Amino acid sequence: MELSRLVLASGNPGKLREFRQLCEPLGLMIVPQSELGIAEAEEPHCTFIENALAKARHASRASGLPAFADDSGICVAALGGAPGVHSARFATMADTPTRDTQDARNNAKLIALLADKTDRSAHYTCVIVLVRHADDPEPLIAEGRWHGDITDIPRGEGGFGYDPYFYVPALNKTAAQLPPQEKNAISHRGKALLLLVAKLQELVKHDG
Numbered sequence: 001m002e003l004s005r006l007v008l009a010s011g012n013p014g015k016l017r018e019f020r021q022l023c024e025p026l027g028l029m030i031v032p033q034s035e036l037g038i039a040e041a042e043e044p045h046c047t048f049i050e051n052a053l054a055k056a057r058h059a060s061r062a063s064g065l066p067a068f069a070d071d072s073g074i075c076v077a078a079l080g081g082a083p084g085v086h087s088a089r090f091a092t093m094a095d096t097p098t099r100d101t102q103d104a105r106n107n108a109k110l111i112a113l114l115a116d117k118t119d120r121s122a123h124y125t126c127v128i129v130l131v132r133h134a135d136d137p138e139p140l141i142a143e144g145r146w147h148g149d150i151t152d153i154p155r156g157e158g159g160f161g162y163d164p165y166f167y168v169p170a171l172n173k174t175a176a177q178l179p180p181q182e183k184n185a186i187s188h189r190g191k192a193l194l195l196l197v198a199k200l201q202e203l204v205k206h207d208g
Contacts, residue, residue: 005029006130009059009069011040012088012099014160015189019070022184022193031065038062048072048085048127053139061134068130068196072188074162075125076110076150078117083110084125087161103161110162111152120149124166124175126188128196140199144191148175159183 008019008030016032023030033040041058043051048071055069073087083090083106091105114120124146131139146168154164156176163175168186175183184190 005031005065007036007038007059007063007065007067008032009038009041009055009067012160014099015070015072018180018184018187018189019193021180022190026197033059033063033067036063043071043085046085048125048143049129049141051085052127052129052141053131056129056131056139057134057136060131060136066130066132068128070126070128070189070192072124072126074110074122074166076114076120076122078119078121079113099160107154107162107165110150111165114150114152120151121147122150122166123147124162124188126192128189128192130196130200140196140203142192142195142199144188144193144195146175146186146188146191 006028008016010016010032011034016030020030038059041055043054045051045054052069052071055071056067059067059069071085073084075081075084087106089102091102091109093105097105126144128142129139148166148168150165151167151174155174156164158178158180159176166175168175171178175187
């Protein structure tokens with residue numbers, strides 16, 4: 001089973017950057033689906049796992065290669081878990097904004113909704129699904145969570161999405177203030193990928 005070359009079912013440059021940083025020490029070459037001319041899949045489902053599986057199967061079917069996808073987002077306690085699976089397009093607009101503009105609108109909406117809330121606790125969730133082929137009956141599934149609080153004042157220039165507002169009390173920093181290596185060691189995406197790799201190693205050991 002050859003898994004050294006994996007298609008990433010995402011067009012998000014921030015995710016691609018983080019996954020490449022995480023996977024490089026493992027000897028895994030990540031190929032974004034956009035380089036193969038594969039369009040992004042629909043994400044109609046209400047759970048992270050269903051969306052991730054749909055994206056991974058779509059990329060694998062179109063490429064003929066093993067593929068993996070993550071579905072991730074921020075879940076805010078005072079908002080009943082929102083934005084959740086809608087994190088990337090939380091602030092819907094009639095136009096088609098750039099990713100940076102969409103991030104700014106999402107964050108503005110989140111802060112506005114929390115204006116009168118005292119509970120600012122939140123967590124990032126990441127679910128990664130890997131399929132060896134499009135109809136793989138046993139996809140590998142890994143989940144990671146990263147707990148923190150939402151702050152009103154953005155801090156830091158790193159990361160992407162909600163990172164400037166995602167405050168980690170133990171570090172007295174937002175996710176956007178963390179160097180990539182430190183963030184990857186503790187983030188939801190880093191935790192999920194480590195779990196996925198452990199499952200891959202176990203699979204390879206038993207498959208010979």
